[in-house]
Amino acid sequence: MKKLRPDLIHRRNHPHIQPIRDLQIRNERERTNNFFVDGLRFVHRAFCNGAHIDRLIVSPDLVDATGKNFQLIEKLQRKGVPVSYVTGDVYKSICTAEDAQGFGAVIRRRIYKLRKVAPGRGTCWLAVSSIRSPGNLGTIMRTAEAVCAAGIIMIGDNIDPFHPATVRASMGSVFSLILVRTTMSEFARWAVDNESFVVGSSPSANLDYRLVAYPQRTVLFIGDERKGLSAEQLEACSVVVSIPMSDSLDSLNVSIATSVILYEIHNQMRPPSLQLCPPAG
Amino acid sequence: MKKLRPDLIHRRNHPHIQPIRDLQIRNERERTNNFFVDGLRFVHRAFCNGAHIDRLIVSPDLVDATGKNFQLIEKLQRKGVPVSYVTGDVYKSICTAEDAQGFGAVIRRRIYKLRKVAPGRGTCWLAVSSIRSPGNLGTIMRTAEAVCAAGIIMIGDNIDPFHPATVRASMGSVFSLILVRTTMSEFARWAVDNESFVVGSSPSANLDYRLVAYPQRTVLFIGDERKGLSAEQLEACSVVVSIPMSDSLDSLNVSIATSVILYEIHNQMRPPSLQLCPPAG
Numbered sequence: 001m002k003k004l005r006p007d008l009i010h011r012r013n014h015p016h017i018q019p020i021r022d023l024q025i026r027n028e029r030e031r032t033n034n035f036f037v038d039g040l041r042f043v044h045r046a047f048c049n050g051a052h053i054d055r056l057i058v059s060p061d062l063v064d065a066t067g068k069n070f071q072l073i074e075k076l077q078r079k080g081v082p083v084s085y086v087t088g089d090v091y092k093s094i095c096t097a098e099d100a101q102g103f104g105a106v107i108r109r110r111i112y113k114l115r116k117v118a119p120g121r122g123t124c125w126l127a128v129s130s131i132r133s134p135g136n137l138g139t140i141m142r143t144a145e146a147v148c149a150a151g152i153i154m155i156g157d158n159i160d161p162f163h164p165a166t167v168r169a170s171m172g173s174v175f176s177l178i179l180v181r182t183t184m185s186e187f188a189r190w191a192v193d194n195e196s197f198v199v200g201s202s203p204s205a206n207l208d209y210r211l212v213a214y215p216q217r218t219v220l221f222i223g224d225e226r227k228g229l230s231a232e233q234l235e236a237c238s239v240v241v242s243i244p245m246s247d248s249l250d251s252l253n254v255s256i257a258t259s260v261i262l263y264e265i266h267n268q269m270r271p272p273s274l275q276l277c278p279p280a281g
Numbered sequence: 282m283k284k285l286r287p288d289l290i291h292r293r294n295h296p297h298i299q300p301i302r303d304l305q306i307r308n309e310r311e312r313t314n315n316f317f318v319d320g321l322r323f324v325h326r327a328f329c330n331g332a333h334i335d336r337l338i339v340s341p342d343l344v345d346a347t348g349k350n351f352q353l354i355e356k357l358q359r360k361g362v363p364v365s366y367v368t369g370d371v372y373k374s375i376c377t378a379e380d381a382q383g384f385g386a387v388i389r390r391r392i393y394k395l396r397k398v399a400p401g402r403g404t405c406w407l408a409v410s411s412i413r414s415p416g417n418l419g420t421i422m423r424t425a426e427a428v429c430a431a432g433i434i435m436i437g438d439n440i441d442p443f444h445p446a447t448v449r450a451s452m453g454s455v456f457s458l459i460l461v462r463t464t465m466s467e468f469a470r471w472a473v474d475n476e477s478f479v480v481g482s483s484p485s486a487n488l489d490y491r492l493v494a495y496p497q498r499t500v501l502f503i504g505d506e507r508k509g510l511s512a513e514q515l516e517a518c519s520v521v522v523s524i525p526m527s528d529s530l531d532s533l534n535v536s537i538a539t540s541v542i543l544y545e546i547h548n549q550m551r552p553p554s555l556q557l558c559p560p561a562g
Contacts, residue, residue, distance in 0.1 A: 135416075139534045146526035146533055169534070176529055210548065243544070244551070245427035248457055252427055252540075253420045253450070259537045260544050263524070267491065270525070 008060070009086040012093045016084050020057065020094045020106055026160050029109065035162040038095040038104040040069055045172035047072070052108035053081050061088030062102025069103055081105075097168065109162055114153065114182040119194035121178075122150030123266050124218040126258070127187060127198070129155040129233065132225055136255040137161065138169025140222075141177055143259040145170075147266035151178030153219070155187050155233075188236040191219060200237035201261055202228045203251040209241040214265045225254045289341070290367040293374045297365050301338065301375045301387055307441050310390065316443035319376040319385040321350055326453035328353070333389035334362050342369030343383025350384055362386075378449065390443055395434065395463040400475035402459075403431030404547050405499040407539070408468065408479070410436040410514065413506055417536040418442065419450025421503075422458055424540040426451075428547035432459030434500070436468050436514075469517040472500060481518035482542055483509045484532040490522040495546045506535045 009017060022028040023036045034054055037043060040063075046053060056076055058065055065073065065085075073083060091102050119125070126144050131137040137159065141152065152161065160166065167174050182190070191198050196217045201209075221237060223229035234240065243252060243260055251257070290298060303309040304317045315335055318324060321344075327334060337357055339346055346354065346366075354364060372383050400406070407425050412418040418440065422433065433442065441447065448455050463471070472479050477498045482490075502518060504510035515521065524533060524541055532538070 139537060142530070142534055143537050146524075146530050148527050171530070173530070243427075246429050249423065249427050249452070249454070253423060253536070255534070256420060256424050256537065256540045259533075260541060263541050 007085065009084055009090055012090055014090070016055070017086065017090055017094060020055075023094075023106070024096065024164065026163070029160075029162050033109050034106050035109055035167065036094060036104055036106050036164070037167055038097055038164075039101045039168075040072065040103045042167070042172050042175075043076075043103065043105045044072060046105065046107050046175045047076065049175040051110065051175050053079075054106040054108060056081055056083040057086060057091065057094065057104045057106070058083060059086050059088050059091035059102035062091055062100065065103075095164075097164070110179065111154075112151075112178055112180045114180050114186055114190050117151070117178060117180055119190075119196050119217050119219075123148045123269055124214070124220055124262070125150050125153055125196075126262070127153040127155060127219050127221040128159055129184070130158045130224040131222070131254060134160070134163040134165035135169045136253065137163075138166040138171075138174075139255040140258050141166070141170040141173040143255070143262055145173035145176050147262045149177070149262065151180060153180045153182060153187060155182060155184050157181075184232055184236070188232075191236055197239075198237045199261075200229050200234060200240035201242070201257060202234075202240050203242055203257075204228060205240040205242040207239060207241045209243055209261050209264055212239055212241055214268050218265055220258070220261055220265065222254065222258050225251075288366065290365055290371055293371055295367075295371070297336070298367065298371055298375060301336075304375075304387070305377065305445065307444070310441075310443050314390050315387050316390055316448065317375060317385055317387050317445070318448055319378055319445075320382045320449075321353065321384045323448070323453050323456075324357075324384065324386045325353060327386065327388050327456045328357065330456040332391065332456050334360075335387040335389060337362055337364040338367060338372065338375065338385045338387070339364060340367050340369050340372035340383035343372055343381060346384075357386075376445075378445070391460065392435075393432075393459055393461045395461050395467055395471050398432070398459060398461055400471075400477050400498050400500075404429045404550055405495070405501055405543070406431050406434055406477075407543070408434040408436060408500050408502040409440055410465070411439045411505040412503070412535060414535075415441070415444040415446035416450045417534065418444075419447040419452075419455075420536040421539050422447070422451040422454040424536070424543055426454035426457050428543045430458070430543065432461060434461045434463060434468060436463060436465050438462075465513055465517075469513075472517055478520075479518045480542075481510050481515060481521035482523070482538060483515075483521050484523055484538075485509060486521040486523040488520055488522045490524055490542050490545055493520055493522055495549050499546055501539070501542055501546065503535065503539050506532070 029035045196219050197215050198219045198221050200221045202223050310316050477500050478496050479500045479502050481502045483504050
């Protein structure tokens, strides 16, 4: 096994490092169109899903740059991706996760326009306008990939799928789902034009989520955890469903509610005897 | 409306305050058999579920101690619960949540022995031996209450249902579920003696979770997120199920997987036309 002995970057304000540290801030991610991910698994999934990888950052203080790790470094170098080797201290200045792996990458954000995407793709689409916890959003993305959903339609500017905690909780689904940004009015028009079946989810709805036969072109539209769906959002819905629960509770965690309904849609489309679905993306 | 004008505790090391701050540490919770909860909703649910409330802590700097809040203070005072009024600074020294509400209580932990609980109670029991994130455990407890599960059987000493992040994510389900602590061997014996149907959950199992007819006396047994169920744990299972998912992923978040299966059990027991279930606990 070949052992790398590169020169390490020791300075936190090195011109390759400072801009990566700034990617912790949403404004900087949007200005540069880049985000940073930590972890071999994530870099590997980005690579397999054809993401544009801007730079690989490896800290031999934290990770063993041999074996699988080395193979990925070599593969990326052959594609022309530059690699920076940094000290553990420098790495931890750009990745604040407690268990920073020391193997990360700067990756180009990829967000599509709504008019470019096919309404009937995958099990369904998921539309969201506000999810308060970045971790919940990432968990929802992970389930969306699990049920072979096409992707996430982000309505308005609230949602940031590239927040470090979201990327982390998504376990890399951020790379395989199609991410779309649109406005509420554009979404409503698109849904009508494409004969989509928009299913609102709201704890106050009377319709049991299991009583709906979900057709092709279903879009599951998740309301805000506290405020639910607005009047304008409800108007875009074909039906609004809720999940029955004990009277002693008024709601489920938003990632749980979304996942339970996603699995119902998935289950209706794929009966138990026919389980396999192609990888999404 | 009556406005309270009590003397406030200003000192962080006041003899009523220091022991509450220490409850952030698990050892202290276990030594004193108490834990601290922040939030009117939580104190209210503790009260409604008959929890023993040791002391109420209110910070008029953070919360308006009139209206609903005042009614609960009065109710608890009538029951003989002492109330300490503290400054915002002192309150934030005992409750580290960013959005500390300024209305909290010290509450007695309530953990039952396995031989004291009824195997056929509620929709099912949930058995867990290791959940890595306190938030995930709380989210699982919230879903368990939603589906009218009887409670949580904690196997071994890993699980702490009174961690502040767990209590918070449970939205108060920690008060309505029956919490049981036992050992693996005692659990295995109890399951056999009571003819329980123990359903293991493991991403590597071949049996689709929807292909099982869940009987009365079902216990859903959740394995570790990374290691799954151990050989000893598998031996106690009647069946082991998994949730089908895209080939591109190897697992779901543990709170999602648990919730999807809990809802399947709940749905089988309560068809769509018959949704209401009595509050758990």
